[in-house]
Amino acid sequence: MASCMFRTLSYGDLKKKLKKDDKIILYTCGTCVKWMGIGGPDHMKALAEKLKEDGYNVIYQEMNGFACCFELVAASGMHPVSAPFFQEATVIISLIDEEATLNVESAFPDKKVIPTCKNIGLGTWSPETGNRLSVAWPGIPLEIPPDGMPTEEAAKKLGMYTTPFV
């Protein structure tokens, strides 16, 4: 994967951080956060549709292949297709991990960036048997056994989510 992150906000929590006149970009990555089942293009599109149904102004959706690489994030603001949306936006909802969110914050310092995920540690990716944490970072109150810990179990202990917003 190998970066493991969990979603920290519910859909209701997310809506509380938004205003109806915000011009919103959704930003996700096609690697770790997609493998974790939280982000990626399909889940981003579903969230965009839900927000639009609820009256929010989603103006653009950006999919980055490797959002922990700063230049690739900054390039979103320069590409002729996406650049106008990044100029117009007031809010970027970050469906990516904390490092990548930092890249978004740094590349677009005049935007309100809403983080939605917390980095928990590293882990294996397996649609067949389920993702498993191999290590938890300091400050994360989990004891990881030698054979790893299922991410669902870890998220439950931490009161976080391993599922997409919608």
Next chain:
Amino acid sequence: MAPFTRRRPIEEIMKEIRRDDTIGILTCNTCSRYMGTGGVASQDWIKSELKKEGYRPAEDYIFVCPCSQDAVKKHIHFSEKTSVIISQACSAGALSAKLNFPDKRVISANVDAGEAVVVMNKGRAKLMTPAKGFEDKVGTEYALMTGEEMKDTIITELKPEKRED
């Protein structure tokens, strides 16, 4: 992303190998390669060190995502005679090898240092989320592909103080 790893001292690794072991090596070609602990160069290095000391690295793989348990299951096929796997990856890659090859011992050649951001045009990675034991290295920059610790800081684009969770 991206998992940031450091090499364990070769002497420590050798202490976990027996003379009669048949050794397989599984090397990450993505994150660990960027951080100087995987890829061809690291695999060549560890094979050379092992051979110098009389150990027998018998088979090896360089693989794009050893942290994917299913991909390892599908593409990596260590022979029955291989008794120990040296994992040149993060702990997720080592765990994946352990879960896929329960009849073999898995030795990590790397240790997790945390997670880093990558700035390609400066050739560096910057440690942002530390693993246990690396807390004092937050903000330290490392050369991509070699993992050499840099004494200066040139990645000024990233402004962690802006975050308001």
